Amino acid sequence: MGARxxxxxxxxxxxxxxALALLALGLALPAFAGRAxxxxxxxxxxxxxxxxxxxxxxGYGGLVSVGQQAFVGIGAYAMFAGVxxxxxxxxxxxxxxxxxxxxxxxxxxxxxxxxQGAYFAIATWVLxxxxxxxxxxxxxxxxxxxxSLPREATSDMAFVAAIGxxxxxxxxxxxxxxxxxxxxxxxxxxxxxxxxxxxxRHGLALAxxxxxxxxxxxxxxxxxxxxxxxxxxxxxxTGLAGALVYVQKARISPDAAFSVTDWTAxxxxxxxxxxxxxxxxxxxxxxxxxxxxxxxxxxxSWYLMALGLIGIAIMLFAPxxxxxxxxxxxxxxxxxxxxxxxxxxxxxxxx
Amino acid sequence: xxxxxxxxxxLMLGGLYALFATGLSLVFGIMRLxxxxxxxLIVFAAFAILVIVEVLGLDPFVSALLAAPLLFAxxxxxQRLVLNRVLGRDILPPLLVTFGLSVALQNGMLEVFSADSRxxxxxxxxxxSVALGPVTLGMLPLLTFASAVAAIFLLxxxxxATALGRAFRATSDDPVTASLMGINPRSVFAIATxxxxxxxxxxxxxxxxxxxxxxSIGPARLIYAFExxxxxxxxxxxxxxxxxxxxxxxxxxxxxxxxxxxxxxxHLAFLxxxxxxxxxxxxxxxx
Numbered sequence: 001m002g003a004r005x006x007x008x009x010x011x012x013x014x015x016x017x018x019a020l021a022l023l024a025l026g027l028a029l030p031a032f033a034g035r036a037x038x039x040x041x042x043x044x045x046x047x048x049x050x051x052x053x054x055x056x057x058x059g060y061g062g063l064v065s066v067g068q069q070a071f072v073g074i075g076a077y078a079m080f081a082g083v084x085x086x087x088x089x090x091x092x093x094x095x096x097x098x099x100x101x102x103x104x105x106x107x108x109x110x111x112x113x114x115x116q117g118a119y120f121a122i123a124t125w126v127l128x129x130x131x132x133x134x135x136x137x138x139x140x141x142x143x144x145x146x147x148s149l150p151r152e153a154t155s156d157m158a159f160v161a162a163i164g165x166x167x168x169x170x171x172x173x174x175x176x177x178x179x180x181x182x183x184x185x186x187x188x189x190x191x192x193x194x195x196x197x198x199x200x201r202h203g204l205a206l207a208x209x210x211x212x213x214x215x216x217x218x219x220x221x222x223x224x225x226x227x228x229x230x231x232x233x234x235x236x237x238t239g240l241a242g243a244l245v246y247v248q249k250a251r252i253s254p255d256a257a258f259s260v261t262d263w264t265a266x267x268x269x270x271x272x273x274x275x276x277x278x279x280x281x282x283x284x285x286x287x288x289x290x291x292x293x294x295x296x297x298x299x300x301s302w303y304l305m306a307l308g309l310i311g312i313a314i315m316l317f318a319p320x321x322x323x324x325x326x327x328x329x330x331x332x333x334x335x336x337x338x339x340x341x342x343x344x345x346x347x348x349x350x351x
Numbered sequence: 352x353x354x355x356x357x358x359x360x361x362l363m364l365g366g367l368y369a370l371f372a373t374g375l376s377l378v379f380g381i382m383r384l385x386x387x388x389x390x391x392l393i394v395f396a397a398f399a400i401l402v403i404v405e406v407l408g409l410d411p412f413v414s415a416l417l418a419a420p421l422l423f424a425x426x427x428x429x430q431r432l433v434l435n436r437v438l439g440r441d442i443l444p445p446l447l448v449t450f451g452l453s454v455a456l457q458n459g460m461l462e463v464f465s466a467d468s469r470x471x472x473x474x475x476x477x478x479x480s481v482a483l484g485p486v487t488l489g490m491l492p493l494l495t496f497a498s499a500v501a502a503i504f505l506l507x508x509x510x511x512a513t514a515l516g517r518a519f520r521a522t523s524d525d526p527v528t529a530s531l532m533g534i535n536p537r538s539v540f541a542i543a544t545x546x547x548x549x550x551x552x553x554x555x556x557x558x559x560x561x562x563x564x565x566x567s568i569g570p571a572r573l574i575y576a577f578e579x580x581x582x583x584x585x586x587x588x589x590x591x592x593x594x595x596x597x598x599x600x601x602x603x604x605x606x607x608x609x610x611x612x613x614x615x616x617x618h619l620a621f622l623x624x625x626x627x628x629x630x631x632x633x634x635x636x637x638x
Contacts, residue, residue, distance in 0.1 A: 058443065062443075064442065064443055064446050064447075066387070066450065111622060111625055111626070114625055114629040115581070115625075115629075117385075117442040118379075118383075118384070118385035118442050118445075118446055119385065119577075119581065121385065121387070121446055122385065122387070122573070122574065122577045123581075123625075125570075125574060126574055126577070126578065126618055126621065126622075129571075129574060129614075129618060130615065130618045130619070130622070133614060133615040133618070134615065136611075137611065144611075260570065261454075265450070265454050268447065268450060269451075272447055276443070300462075301458035301459070301461040301462045302458070302462055303458075304454060304455075304457075304458040305454070305455045305458040305459045305462070306455075307451075307454065307455075308451040308452065308453070308454035308455030308456075308458065309451065309455050310451075311447065311448075311450070311451035311454070312433065312448050312451040312452060312455070315437060315444050315447050315448045315451070316433070316436055316437065316448070319444060
């Protein structure tokens with residue numbers, strides 16, 4: 001009659017199997033999906049990746065950043081630097097994006113962690129502005145007006161010719177497929193990696209710090225080290241995502257790569273509407289966001305204004321987002337992270 | 352003697368930044384709330400003044416006087432209807448709500464007023480200047496600086512010499528005990544936000560008369576304001592003025608070296624202060 005602590009649930013196992021099936025389907029998709037659909041999915045997957053990392057920061061780490069565009073931008077620029085200045089192939093240069101994010105995060109955290117709570121938020125914004133203005137001085141990469149990936153770098157990109165032959169598509173479409181696969185891999189690794197992290201003792205410590213910092217410290221959790229851990233992971237992942245987005249765009253400028261609307265406002269909206277502090281939330285949120293974007297983006301500023309108002313309404317009336325509403329009604333957890341005590345004869349349900 | 356001119360211009364610019372920051376400092380001091388829409392509210396107030404100037408054909412100063420009570424009411428309502436509901440131990444809801452407000456306000460103004468640059472015309476005042484020894488000072492920058500000093504002086508008087516100020520300070524220190532003494536923290540917060548919107552109106556008046564503005568410039572004003580507050584030290588209004596001046600000086604000095612470095616120099620000054628004095632130059636003893 002041994003008792004053990006477990007996080008596994010039947011819904012969780014089913015969700016895991018479904019996720020693997022979805023992944024397999026996603027891999028095979030370019031064989032029968034059109035180019036427009038591949039591009040849409042690329043957008044969804046990269047936004048999902050950014051949203052998961054922001055959610056890790058804000059929802060689990062309690063670090064509300066409005067400066068994640070710093071890492072998207074620096075990641076994208078590092079990739080461009082690798083290609084244009086060092087002659088790398090764009091695909092391995094994506095790794096440079098992650099490393100650049102990491103390299104920026106160390107001094108950024110050192111500054112921003114001096115400020116608490118809400119002031120931390122604006123400090124991250126200042127740091128993103130400093131990064132943008134500094135990068136705009138980088139004349140070799142086009143300064144303030146930006147630059148494009150050289151024609152030969154994009155046409156000779158690794159795997160593109162092989163993908164073109166495999167699906168018998170043109171080079172541009174093959175590039176989209178490659179970017180889509182990379183985005184799929186990145187999103188899957190992000191969701192899987194964050195889920196794995198939350199199931200370790202670090203994840204437990206994170207939840208403890210989020211729920212009550214003082215109590216967590218009292219039982220020996222090193223809150224500062226955890227903050228660093230989360231911030232660096234998010235910077236690395238966001239840098240990778242930024243580099244990947246700009247491999248697909250192939251054209252960069254400081255204003256676009258460091259856009260607070262594109263890389264932070266949308267991301268916050270996705271997490272808030274889906275449900276902050278859950279892995280399911282950003283997944284649901286990105287689907288809702290994509291649906292809204294496809295239906296109403298033509299309305300321009302009215303659409304953005306409505307997004308802002310919807311965000312406010314969600315925070316006022318359903319602060320745990322759509323997934324929070326669903327989870328409350330059904331008790332469903334697709335990515336269970338809660339520890340439950342399981343004994344030989346009875347199961348104790350607990351939150 | 353060019354550097355004297357640079358320093359004086361920086362000082363005057365600092366007055367404008369201090370005006371941007373006063374409302375932010377006030378609200379943070381009383382309810383620990385950082386309003387991410389602060390910059391957009393300044394731009395909103397500038398459009399409000401502009402509309403009054405253009406529709407009623409009034410002088411900008413009179414228009415600002417008319418706009419101030421309206422914006423006080425708007426701030427009061429914002430606090431009552433929205434922000435009071437999300438204030439609490441968790442900092443996430445107020446941050447996200449004000450961020451949503453920032454996005455909504457910016458895009459709403461873009462639809463209503465278009466992306467065109469606008470300016471509040473002030474006639475002869477635009478080009479008026481006074482000669483002070485080696486430097487010639489624009490009348491408008493001088494007036495901006497004087498208004499910043501006056502506004503901060505008045506707010507400090509309200510804080511330390513009126514019943515309302517006592518309520519502000521009591522609520523800031525301990526809302527629960529304050530409410531036992533017959534103060535309703537929610538009303539106090541609403542009045543504070545209303546008052547902050549009055550300082551925002553003043554800031555908007557000078558922002559609009561000094562240079563062109565359009566719906567997209569709010570976030571940058573928020574950042575300058577924020578830097579001034581942090582440099583000055585939380586809760587100190589005179590510190591905020593000093594912070595604004597430091598940002599103004601750094602920006603003017605940076606621009607004198609290379610016009611592209613103006614904004615960057617201001618941010619770097621902020622980072623240096625954060626490095627040397629993380630709690631700002633004049634932090635209030637208790638915080």
